[in-house]
């Protein structure tokens with residue numbers, strides 16, 4: 001594997017999940033692999049888990065990490081070709097990506113969707129330009145349309161907690177006061193399409209995800225119906241895709257409560273975090289024994305570590 005910008009770049013998801021579970025048992029086993037190698041983590045947006053877990057993963061492999069908060073510390077980058085740069089953008093990605101590549105062996109990038117320009121977001125203007133101009137492998141730490149490190153951590157977590165050979169997994173939309181990206185939901189859907197599972201997406205009318213991603217995944221508009229017999233309830237808010245980036249209404253009745261969890265097959269509750277308590281999920285659910293969000297976040301280290309390991313082995 002050269003780059004990791006989508007879950008579909010893994011040769012085999014199931015095998016990778018098993019490798020990550022093995023790695024977790026002895027996380028320092030490949031400490032020599034990344035010796036003398038450096039990863040640059042570029043953040044155009046905030047982060048807790050991605051920043052710390054990717055740094056820890058790199059450290060477990062013996063790598064050095066350089067972190068830059070591009071949003072607040074870097075020059076404002078231009079991503080368009082042929083622009084007269086006489087406004088507020090000081091540097092073109094063409095130089096920036098080549099220069100950064102000289103300081104590291106892998107570059108990892110977080111650049112969320114604008115949620116204002118659907119076409120630019122769909123074109124992955126930041127990630128694709130770094131891929132185009134960087135001379136080192138590129139890792140996606142949540143781009144405009146995907147969060148594949150999260151989806152891999154989710155797959156690892158489900159493998160650890162599943163009790164059925166073919167579990168029922170529900171991705172449920174939940175309310176949120178702010179317009180959030182589609183990236184986490186998109187990568188979760190793409191990951192689930194590679195799994196042997198009964199997978200259902202549930203959301204209010206108007207919150208349909210990009211049909212090029214959902215393809216023929218089942219959609220059930222009745223949340224309670226979708227929850228019946230579920231083994232995993234994965235909750236996430238996203239803004240409208242059709243009415244791009246808009247919060248259509250608060251739909252507070254879509255919050256995950258204990259009453260709804262009671263409809264399931266004693267399902268595990270999952271969320272990528274950060275989560276707004278008593279808006280997205282009630283305290284009673286996130287604090288319950290069925291909540292696996294902390295272990296899910298722990299697995300971010302092993303999803304990043306298995307990805308970096310594969311890239312280093314292919315170097």
Ligand code: AN0
Nearest residue numbers: 180181183184272273274
């Ligand atoms: C981001 C999102 O929804 O994409 C990051 C999640 C990992 N969440 C927020 O901005 C709250």
Ligand code: CP
Nearest residue numbers: 047048049050272273
């Ligand atoms: N789940 C996740 O990516 O969290 P951060 O935004 O805190 O990195």
